[in-house]
Amino acid sequence: MVLVVGVVDYVTGSEISVTLLYLAPICWSAWFANRNAGVFVAITCALTWLAVDQLDRASVGLPWVPVWNTLMLAGIFAVVAVILAALNNAKNNLEVTVAKRTAELQRAQLQLVEAARMETVGRMAAGVAHEVKNPLMTLGLAADYFLLRKPANADEAALLQDMKEAVQRASNIINLMLDFSKPRPLQLDPADLNALVEHSLGMVRHQLLKQRINVVLALQPELPTLALDRTRMEHVLINLFTNAAQAMPDGGTLTVRSRLQKASGTSTGTEAILDVEDTGSGIPAQHLSKIFEPFYTTKPPGQGTGLGLSIVQKILQIHGASITLGNRPEGGARATLTFKLQPIPQP
Amino acid sequence: MKRILVIDDEASITRGIKLNLEALGNYEVHQENHALAAVQTARECQPDLILLDVMMPDMDGGEVAAKLQEVPALKHIPIIFLTAIVSNAETHGRETTIGGHEFLAKPVDVATLAAAIETHLKRSRDSYWML
Numbered sequence: 068m069v070l071v072v073g074v075v076d077y078v079t080g081s082e083i084s085v086t087l088l089y090l091a092p093i094c095w096s097a098w099f100a101n102r103n104a105g106v107f108v109a110i111t112c113a114l115t116w117l118a119v120d121q122l123d124r125a126s127v128g129l130p131w132v133p134v135w136n137t138l139m140l141a142g143i144f145a146v147v148a149v150i151l152a153a154l155n156n157a158k159n160n161l162e163v164t165v166a167k168r169t170a171e172l173q174r175a176q177l178q179l180v181e182a183a184r185m186e187t188v189g190r191m192a193a194g195v196a197h198e199v200k201n202p203l204m205t206l207g208l209a210a211d212y213f214l215l216r217k218p219a220n221a222d223e224a225a226l227l228q229d230m231k232e233a234v235q236r237a238s239n240i241i242n243l244m245l246d247f248s249k250p251r252p253l254q255l256d257p258a259d260l261n262a263l264v265e266h267s268l269g270m271v272r273h274q275l276l277k278q279r280i281n282v283v284l285a286l287q288p289e290l291p292t293l294a295l296d297r298t299r300m301e302h303v304l305i306n307l308f309t310n311a312a313q314a315m316p317d318g319g320t321l322t323v324r325s326r327l328q329k330a331s332g333t334s335t336g337t338e339a340i341l342d343v344e345d346t347g348s349g350i351p352a353q354h355l356s357k358i359f360e361p362f363y364t365t366k367p368p369g370q371g372t373g374l375g376l377s378i379v380q381k382i383l384q385i386h387g388a389s390i391t392l393g394n395r396p397e398g399g400a401r402a403t404l405t406f407k408l409q410p411i412p413q414p
Numbered sequence: 415m416k417r418i419l420v421i422d423d424e425a426s427i428t429r430g431i432k433l434n435l436e437a438l439g440n441y442e443v444h445q446e447n448h449a450l451a452a453v454q455t456a457r458e459c460q461p462d463l464i465l466l467d468v469m470m471p472d473m474d475g476g477e478v479a480a481k482l483q484e485v486p487a488l489k490h491i492p493i494i495f496l497t498a499i500v501s502n503a504e505t506h507g508r509e510t511t512i513g514g515h516e517f518l519a520k521p522v523d524v525a526t527l528a529a530a531i532e533t534h535l536k537r538s539r540d541s542y543w544m545l
Contacts, residue, residue: 193499197469200498201424204521208430211524215437231523238521245499 068092069108073115077122086140089116093144097151105148113141192244199241207234246378253385258295260339260406261286264323267304271312279318280311286325290339293406299382306375307343307402314347314400321345330407341404349394358392416535419461421446421478422496423470431465434524441531449473453481456488463534465527468497468517479515492534496520 072088079085089112097105117137124130210230218224268275268282275282311321322344330336350358359380376392383390388406395401418441420428428445435441446455449470456464464482468475475495482488495517518530 197498200520201427204498205424205426205430207521207523208427208434212430212433212437215434215524234521242519 068095069111069115072112073119076116076119086116089113089144090147093148094151097148098155102149102152102156105152106145109144109148110141112144113137116140188244192241196241196245200238203234203238207231210234243375243378253296253299255294255296257292258297258300260290260293260295260341261288261325263295263297263300264304264325264341267301268308268323270301270305271308274309274312275321278312278315280315281318281320283320283322285322287327290325290327291337291408293339293408295386296382300386303379303382303404304343306379310375310402311343311345311347311400314345314349319346319399327408337408339406339408341406343402343404344395344399346399349398350392350400355392355394359390415442416440416462416531417442417444417459418463418465418531419444419446419456419459420465421449421452421455421470421475422465422467423447423449423472424467427467427496431527435528435531438524438528449475449478452478453485453488456482456491457485460487461491462538463531464491464493465531466493466495468495469499490538492538494518494530494534496522 069089069092072085072092075088076085093105093109093112096108114137117134120136207230210227214224214227214231218227264284264286268284308321315321322342324340324342324344326340327337328340330338359377380390383404386406388404390405391403393401393403418435420431420443422428422431425445425447428447432443432445435443444455444459444461446452449472452466452473466475466478470478473481475497479493479495482491482493493515495515497517498520516530516534518526
């Protein structure tokens, strides 16, 4: 481009207005490349202009002139290149800042929407709890009364017992909604993760036996003690074990592994990892991205509230832990819980 | 025979509690479905323990408890609150109180209710003998 302008300059006899054409390659390189390229092209233009001017003078027999004009022109060209490059830089920075702020605003907006949704769920849960739990208590008391009065036969007793269990099941769903919308503060105590796993497995042993599910435990001995809310962590583990059992209606293997590993992104930190694996049919890909959303369920109507995994995630988040869910290459699903441990001091 | 007063705006609940506790044989149960009349009913029946609903339309359970505390003859009667807006997880394994009184999450079964009543009556008797 510089060469073309030089030729035009020579052909038109070094017209001052043609000199302005040198600004085109300078502006182009400073704007689309960078400042150094702009300055380099500015000096090249100044030298080209000098060469054309000298050739022009020589052709009409005029004497050689000092290069001061060239230096001045090179300076002007370089300043134009630097200013343009700076403007372009500012424009790029502005675009990055606007994109960052837009992302922050979108995130804040999402948080506001989430907070509003949680407030709505909370209000709804408290209202539903009051309106539903009172009738449930009436039903439960009636069942208790007839059980106390000695049912006429075993069938009557079984019916009344079913009624009590139905009341409890309905109440548990309301409790889940209440816990989801109004979590109580954490009660952190030193806890042995392996012991919690074994205790929680004991609580679902009946269901696992009924479904002919083998349990394989691969727990790393002497894991460091973690600060956990035991009741809530049991809730998390029971939920994961129950989900795994429901994914294997015709039997299978539930594997629970614990281990220590180096924390990703740090040189000194460690993480305690807990894997819960089943040999069921796995999680369909279209459900994976939504599986932690409140009220999202893949279970048949009446068998899940869609709150279980979102509560599990929430409980882990407030512990500073995390959960990922995915499918195993050999079949079945795997939930991986990651608990951050304090960095181990280096000698 | 211990006298229990049940205060709840739902008549089906007070009736259910009355029938169940009386069927157990150790209790005489009085019912009150209007929070505003609760103090008067308590004065009349002089219960050993009060079961008190938290959410009632005229006056909530906390206000009723405060009114009962203002009456010297009633202020030492133990109260167990019954509430529908807490989950079992919130009460599980921990001492849970409203203004120093225990509360139970609805729906509560008769066995749990009777156990809580006995605990409170025993505590109340122990503190009486310590006076």
